[in-house]
Amino acid sequence: DTAVSQTPKYLVTQMGNDKSIKCEQNLGHDTMYWYKQDSKKFLKIMFSYNNKELIINETVPNRFSPKSPDKAHLNLHINSLELGDSAVYFCASSQGITTYGYTFGSGTRLTVV
Amino acid sequence: QQQVKQSPQSLIVQKGGISIINCAYENTAFDYFPWYQQFPGKGPALLIAIRPDVSEKKEGRFTISFNKSAKQFSLHIMDSQPGDSATYFCAADDQTGANNLFFGTGTRLTVIP
Numbered sequence: 375d376t377a378v379s380q381t382p383k384y385l386v387t388q389m390g391n392d393k394s395i396k397c398e399q400n401l402g403h404d405t406m407y408w409y410k411q412d413s414k415k416f417l418k419i420m421f422s423y424n425n426k427e428l429i430i431n432e433t434v435p436n437r438f439s440p441k442s443p444d445k446a447h448l449n450l451h452i453n454s455l456e457l458g459d460s461a462v463y464f465c466a467s468s469q470g471i472t473t474y475g476y477t478f479g480s481g482t483r484l485t486v487v
Numbered sequence: 488q489q490q491v492k493q494s495p496q497s498l499i500v501q502k503g504g505i506s507i508i509n510c511a512y513e514n515t516a517f518d519y520f521p522w523y524q525q526f527p528g529k530g531p532a533l534l535i536a537i538r539p540d541v542s543e544k545k546e547g548r549f550t551i552s553f554n555k556s557a558k559q560f561s562l563h564i565m566d567s568q569p570g571d572s573a574t575y576f577c578a579a580d581d582q583t584g585a586n587n588l589f590f591g592t593g594t595r596l597t598v599i600p
Contacts, residue, residue, distance in 0.1 A: 476588060
């Protein structure tokens, strides 16, 4: 069983479209994250949720909106997609207010054309 | 601002050689230093981690050396194998409850047979 699963794995879409990426974890963790990895492999945190509450919201355009329906799920919705949004997006999870045992999903490669 | 500086950006090592990747940080509040390994098309996976109360931690062929006074830590991969070819990220956390790992910029390691 995959611990942190993301769907879709690949997403190709046109500029201006709205898209969502879903993330689910079956580790029983109560904290989930979204990271963006650019073409140079740099990993940058976007959002962090603990028990469905937003605790980190880095400087990210408000076109990006995370939604956590329960502590096992954290979805990322992106409005009005731009070319610069092309990247790999990783979901991750951990237990409690600690980054011990941070577990990443396998990523969603978003390509905006 | 890059909280954790990592070098080199890329590294080529012969099979059986030692791979060394270095990281440096400024924030003295950091107290957890993990290393992540990322294969193409996969998410980063925790490889090994250290706390600042020890100067070295070894797991199999992987060793972290930690120099608290210099605010530096490094990953040594002994007897490097082609299967070790991946991108390696150092990271740091201050365990303040913000649940945020600060990642280095990554090192692409290639081990040639």
